[in-house]
Amino acid sequence: LEWNVSVWGKRRAFTEHIEKLAELVSEKTGGDFTMNVSYEGLSKNTENLDGIQIGAFEMAQICAGYHEDKNPTLTVLELPFLGVRNLEEEVAVSDALYAHPAVKKDLERWNAMLLMSSPMPQYNLVGTGEPRDTLEEFSGMRVRATGGMGEAFKAVGAVPTSVPSNEAYNAMESHVVDTVAFAQHAHLSFRTIDQGTWWTENLNPGTVNCPVVVNIDAYNSLTPEQKEALDSSVPEAIQYYIDNYQSEVLTQWDKILTEKNVTKVQYSDEEIAKFEAATQGVADEWIKARSAEGIPAQELYDLVKAKLKELHGM
Amino acid sequence: MSSVDIGLWVTGGLFVLVVLGMRVAFAAGMAGVVGLIWIFWDKKQYAWDQFGWALGVAVKTAGQVPHSKIASQELSLIPVFILIGYMAYYAGLTTALFDAAKKWLGWLPGGMAISTVFATAGFSAVSGASVATSAVFARIAIPEMLQVGYDKRFAAGVVAAAGTLASLIPPSAILVIYAIIVEQDVGKLLLAGFIPGMFSAVVYAGLIVGLALTIPSFGPAVGGFTWGERMRAILPALPIVLVVLIIISFIYNPFGDPLGTPTEGGALGAALIFVLALAKGMKWSELKDALLETAKLATMIFTIIWGVLIYVRFLGFANLPRAFSDWINGMEHSPMLTLVLILLAYAVLGCFMDAIGMLLLTLPVVYPAVMELNGGELVSAADSAFGMSGPMCAIWFGILVVKMAEFCLITPPIGLNCFVVAGVRPELSVQDVFRGVTPFFIADALTIAGLVAFPGIVLWLPSLA
Amino acid sequence: MAGSSAVLSDDSALSRIDRGIYRIEKVFGVIAGTTVLILMLLAVVSVGGRNLFNAPLPGYVDWIQVLMPLIAFLGISYAQRDGGHIRMDILIGRLQGRALWTAEFVTTLVTLGLILLLVWGSWAHFGRSFDWNARYFSRDSTIDIALPLWPAKLLVPVSFGIMALRLVLQLWGYAVAIASGSTTPVAVPLVKSAAEQAAEEAEHVSSLDR
Ligand code: NA
Ligand code: NA
Numbered sequence: 001l002e003w004n005v006s007v008w009g010k011r012r013a014f015t016e017h018i019e020k021l022a023e024l025v026s027e028k029t030g031g032d033f034t035m036n037v038s039y040e041g042l043s044k045n046t047e048n049l050d051g052i053q054i055g056a057f058e059m060a061q062i063c064a065g066y067h068e069d070k071n072p073t074l075t076v077l078e079l080p081f082l083g084v085r086n087l088e089e090e091v092a093v094s095d096a097l098y099a100h101p102a103v104k105k106d107l108e109r110w111n112a113m114l115l116m117s118s119p120m121p122q123y124n125l126v127g128t129g130e131p132r133d134t135l136e137e138f139s140g141m142r143v144r145a146t147g148g149m150g151e152a153f154k155a156v157g158a159v160p161t162s163v164p165s166n167e168a169y170n171a172m173e174s175h176v177v178d179t180v181a182f183a184q185h186a187h188l189s190f191r192t193i194d195q196g197t198w199w200t201e202n203l204n205p206g207t208v209n210c211p212v213v214v215n216i217d218a219y220n221s222l223t224p225e226q227k228e229a230l231d232s233s234v235p236e237a238i239q240y241y242i243d244n245y246q247s248e249v250l251t252q253w254d255k256i257l258t259e260k261n262v263t264k265v266q267y268s269d270e271e272i273a274k275f276e277a278a279t280q281g282v283a284d285e286w287i288k289a290r291s292a293e294g295i296p297a298q299e300l301y302d303l304v305k306a307k308l309k310e311l312h313g314m
Numbered sequence: 315m316s317s318v319d320i321g322l323w324v325t326g327g328l329f330v331l332v333v334l335g336m337r338v339a340f341a342a343g344m345a346g347v348v349g350l351i352w353i354f355w356d357k358k359q360y361a362w363d364q365f366g367w368a369l370g371v372a373v374k375t376a377g378q379v380p381h382s383k384i385a386s387q388e389l390s391l392i393p394v395f396i397l398i399g400y401m402a403y404y405a406g407l408t409t410a411l412f413d414a415a416k417k418w419l420g421w422l423p424g425g426m427a428i429s430t431v432f433a434t435a436g437f438s439a440v441s442g443a444s445v446a447t448s449a450v451f452a453r454i455a456i457p458e459m460l461q462v463g464y465d466k467r468f469a470a471g472v473v474a475a476a477g478t479l480a481s482l483i484p485p486s487a488i489l490v491i492y493a494i495i496v497e498q499d500v501g502k503l504l505l506a507g508f509i510p511g512m513f514s515a516v517v518y519a520g521l522i523v524g525l526a527l528t529i530p531s532f533g534p535a536v537g538g539f540t541w542g543e544r545m546r547a548i549l550p551a552l553p554i555v556l557v558v559l560i561i562i563s564f565i566y567n568p569f570g571d572p573l574g575t576p577t578e579g580g581a582l583g584a585a586l587i588f589v590l591a592l593a594k595g596m597k598w599s600e601l602k603d604a605l606l607e608t609a610k611l612a613t614m615i616f617t618i619i620w621g622v623l624i625y626v627r628f629l630g631f632a633n634l635p636r637a638f639s640d641w642i643n644g645m646e647h648s649p650m651l652t653l654v655l656i657l658l659a660y661a662v663l664g665c666f667m668d669a670i671g672m673l674l675l676t677l678p679v680v681y682p683a684v685m686e687l688n689g690g691e692l693v694s695a696a697d698s699a700f701g702m703s704g705p706m707c708a709i710w711f712g713i714l715v716v717k718m719a720e721f722c723l724i725t726p727p728i729g730l731n732c733f734v735v736a737g738v739r740p741e742l743s744v745q746d747v748f749r750g751v752t753p754f755f756i757a758d759a760l761t762i763a764g765l766v767a768f769p770g771i772v773l774w775l776p777s778l779a
Numbered sequence: 780m781a782g783s784s785a786v787l788s789d790d791s792a793l794s795r796i797d798r799g800i801y802r803i804e805k806v807f808g809v810i811a812g813t814t815v816l817i818l819m820l821l822a823v824v825s826v827g828g829r830n831l832f833n834a835p836l837p838g839y840v841d842w843i844q845v846l847m848p849l850i851a852f853l854g855i856s857y858a859q860r861d862g863g864h865i866r867m868d869i870l871i872g873r874l875q876g877r878a879l880w881t882a883e884f885v886t887t888l889v890t891l892g893l894i895l896l897l898v899w900g901s902w903a904h905f906g907r908s909f910d911w912n913a914r915y916f917s918r919d920s921t922i923d924i925a926l927p928l929w930p931a932k933l934l935v936p937v938s939f940g941i942m943a944l945r946l947v948l949q950l951w952g953y954a955v956a957i958a959s960g961s962t963t964p965v966a967v968p969l970v971k972s973a974a975e976q977a978a979e980e981a982e983h984v985s986s987l988d989r
Binding site (some may be wrong): 331332333334335336337338339340343344347373374375376377378380381382384385386387389390393394396397573574577578580581582584585588602604605606607608609610612613614616617618620668670671 | 805808820822823826843845846847855865867871882885890902928935
C-alpha cells in the first residue's frame with residue numbers, strides 16, 4: 001500500500017514530521033505501507049483539503065489561515081495573544097482542540113480527519129528601516145500578516161498588506177511592506193531576514209495552525225497493523241519535529257541574527273499588555289461571527305484558554 | 315504497470331494528438347485527464363466496479379486546475395504586457411522610434427537596417443510579443459528601406475529577425491510564463507533578459523555592418539541630418555524611455571530600492587501609454603479592437619497554460635519528471651554536452667511548434683533535469699557543474715531556451731515571424747523572407763554560443779538585484 | 780501555427796445560430812478585455828495609494844485573483860469560434876475535402892469530450908466553495924480580505940458550458956461538410972496555410988495603421 005501525501009514548498013523543518021512519519025510507518029510495516037511525500041506535485045497548497053475530499057491523495061498538510069471559510073473551527077488557534085509559549089504547548093493545545101466534536105465535524109465536511117499538528121513558534125516581525133520599538137510606531141506600518149494576526153496589527157493602526165509568501169522578499173525590498181510576520185523557518189527560507197534590520201524578539205502576537213490531515217475512507221480501510229503503525233508513529237514524529245526545529249532552525253536563527261547584526265527588539269510588558277488589550281476585539285468579533293454560523297465558537301475559545309491555563313499552572 | 319510507464323504512454327499519446335492537429339491546450343488537457351484516470355484506476359488494479367471512482371477522482375482533480383492556476387497575481391502580468399504593445403501602437407510610438415533611430419544611426423554602413431534593429435529593440439521595451447512586433451515594423455521600416463534601395467529580401471529578413479528581440483527585452487510574456495512554470499522570481503528573469511536582448515541587437519548590427527561593407531549593392535547609408543533634427547526626433551519617442559524607466563525601476567532600481575512589484579511597473583507603463591493614446595485621439599472603436607485583441611491573445615495563452623498544467627498535474631502523480639531527470643543525469647556525457655544536446659533538441663522541436671506551447675509542454679520535465687545536471691536547486695556556485703548557483707542556473711537556462719524558442723520563429727518550415735512579414739508586404743514571398751533572414755541564423759547561433767560560454771552576460775544584472 | 784481563421788456564413792439555420800452565439804461571445808470578449816484595463820487601473824491605484832498617501836489598496840492581490848478568471852475564461856469560446864487556439868497544422872494543412880473535415884470532426888469531438896468532463900470537474904470545484912448556509916454562501920475565500928471565491932469558480936463551468944455549445948455547433952458544421960463534401964462549409968474555422976494566416980495578421984495590422 002502506498003499513500004500519496006501532498007505538501008508544498010521544499011523539504012524543510014516544517015515538513016520534517018511528515019518525512020519522519022513516512023520513514024517510521026514503512027519501517028514498522030516492513031515496507032508494506034509506504035508514503036510518497038510530494039512537494040507541490042499533487043495540489044496547490046490552498047487546495048489540499050479539496051484534494052482530500054476528492055480522494056486524489058490520502059494525506060496532506062494544510063494551513064487553516066489560508067482558507068478560513070474551509071475550516072472555521074481551526075482558526076481559533078490563530079487568534080492573537082492566546083499566550084502559547086513554546087512548541088510543546090502549541091502541540092498540546094492543538095491536540096485538545098482537534099479532539100473536540102465540533103472540530104471533527106468541521107473537517108468531516110472534507111472527508112478529512114486531523115492526524116497531527118505542525119507546531120510553529122509565535123510569528124514575529126522582521127522589519128526594514130528604524131526599529132519600531134513602541135506600539136505607537138506601528139501606526140501606518142505596512143505589515144505582511146494574514147488572518148487573525150493581520151486583524152491584530154490593524155487594531156493598532158498598522159496596514160495589513162497581502163503578498164504571497166514567496167514574494168515577501170521582493171515586497172520588502174521594494175517597500176511594498178515594511179515588515180513581515182513569519183515563524184523563524186519561514187523568515188529563513190523566504191529570505192526576509194536578508195532584507196530586515198530588526199526582529200521583534202518577544203512580541204509573540206500569535207501563530208498559524210497547520211495540521212496534517214488524512215482522508216477518512218483511506219484511514220478506515222487500513223488493516224489493524226497498518227493503523228497501529230500509523231497511530232503509534234505520530235508522537236515520535238512530532239517529537240522529532242520539535243527537536244529538529246529547536247536544534248536546527250532556532251540555532252541557525254540565532255547565528256544569522258548575530259552574523260547580520262540584526263537588532264533584537266524587546267517590548268516592555270506594558271507595551272505588550274497594551275497590544276493585547278487593543279486586540280481583544282478580534283477574538284470577540286471571531287466568536288460573534290462564527291457563532292452566527294452555528295459553530296460553538298465561545299466553547300472552542302474557552303477550551304483553548306482552559307487548556308493553556310492548565311499547561312501554565314503545571 | 316508502473317506509473318512512469320503510464321506517464322510515457324500518455325505523453326506519447328499527447329504528441330500524437332498534437333501532430334493530428336488538435337489544439338495544443340485541449341490535447342494536453344485530455345492527455346492529463348486520461349492519464350489521471352489511468353493512474354487512479356491502476357491503483358484499484360483495474361477492477362471494473364472501480365472505474366467510476368477513478369473517473370470521478372480524475373475529473374475532479376483536473377477540474378480544480380483551470381481556476382486554481384489562473385487566479386494568480388503573477389499571471390496577471392501577461393495580459394497587461396499584451397495591452398501595452400497595442401496601446402503603444404495607437405500612441406504613435408512605433409513610427410516615432412523608427413524616425414529617431416534613422417536620424418541617429420542612418421549614417422552607418424547598412425544604417426537603415428541598423429536603425430530598424432534598434433527601433434525594434436526600443437519597441438520591444440514596451441511590447442511583450444515577438445510576432446506582433448515584426449508585424450508592426452514590417453509596415454513601418456520595410457517601405458523606407460526599399461525606398462533608399464535596399465535589397466527587398468534582406469530588408470524583410472532584418473525585420474523578421476529583429477522582432478524576436480521583443481521576447482528577451484522586458485516586458486516579455488514568454489519570460490513570465492517560464493518564471494511561473496519553474497517557480498522562479500519573475501522580476502529577476504525579466505531583468506536577466508535585458509542584456510542578452512541588447513547583446514543580440516548588437517550582434518545583429520555587427521552582422522549588418524559586415525554585410526554592408528562586403529556587398530556593394532547592399533544599400534546606402536542615410537545621412538545629412540542636422541543635430542537639431544536629431545534632437546527634435548527624440549522628443550516624440552521619449553515616452554518609450556519613460557515607460558522603460560518605470561518598468562525597470564519597479565524591477566531593479568540602480569539608485570536604491572525598487573519602487574514596487576513588476577506587476578505594478580507593467581501596469582503603470584501601460585496606463586501611461588493608454589493616456590498618451592487617448593491624448594492622440596484614440597477612438598472608442600479602436601480601443602474596443604485593442605481590448606478584443608488583447609483578450610483573444612490572453613485567452614489563448616491562458617488556455618494553453620491551464621491545459622498543459624492539467625497534464626503537469628498528471629505528471630506529478632506519475633512521477634515522470636523525476637524519472638526523466640534520472641535518465642538525463644545517468645548519461646555518460648559531460649553536463650555541458652548534455653545541455654548543448656538539450657538546446658539542439660529545442661531547435662529541432664521549435665521548427666514544428668509554437669514557442670509558448672513548446673516551453674509549456676517540455677519544461678516541467680526538462681527543467682528539473684537541467685537543475686539536477688547543475689547539482690540541484692540549492693547547489694552553491696562552487697559545487698555546481700556550470701559554475702553558478704541553483705537560482706542563477708534557472709535564470710540562465712530560461713534565457714537560453716527563450717532565445718532558442720525565438721530563433722525558431724525565423725527558421726523554416728514554419729518560422730512564424732517570416733510568414734507575418736511576407737504577409738504584411740505584398741511584394742515579398744515567404745521564400746524571399748527566409749532567404750533574407752538566413753544571415754541572421756549565424757548571428758543567433760553566435761549569440762547563443764556567447765550566452766552559453768559567458769553566462770555573465772545573462773547573470774550580471776540579476777545578480778545585482 | 781496559430782492565428783485566427785475565416786468563418787463563412789450563409790442563411791442556413793446553422794449559420795444563423797453561429798452568428799447569434801458569436802455576438803454573445805464577442806460581448807464576453809470585450810468584458811474580458813475591459814477587465815485587463817481594470818487590472819491596470821487597480822495597479823495604478825495601489826501604487827499611488829501606497830506611495831502618495833501611505834494607504835495601500837487593501838486586498839490588492841485578492842482582487843487580482845478574483846478578476847483573473849474573467850480574463851482567462853470568458854473569451855475561450857470566442858477564440859475557439861475563430862480557430863484562435865494554438866495548434867500544429869503541418870499535417871492537417873495538407874488534407875482537403877472530406878478527409879480534412881473528418882479529421883477536424885474527430886479532434887473537435889475529443890475536445891468536446893474534454894470540455895464536458897471539465898464542466899463536471901470545475902462545477903465540483905465550485906460546489907466545494909459554495910454553501911447555502913454560510914456567510915456570503917462562502918466556504919472558501921481569499922487570504923487577506925476574505926473575498927468569497929465561489930463567483931470566480933462558477934465562471935469556469937459557465938464559460939466551459941458556452942464552449943461546449945460552440946463545439947457542438949462546430950461538430951454540426953463539420954458533419955454537414957462531410958455529408959456535402961463542400962470546400963467552403965459555414966460556421967467552422969477554415970484551415971488556412973500559414974501564408975494566408977499571415978495575410979490576415981497583416982490585414983489586422985493595416986487596419987491599425989493610420
Ligand atoms: Na519585450
Ligand atoms: Na520555426
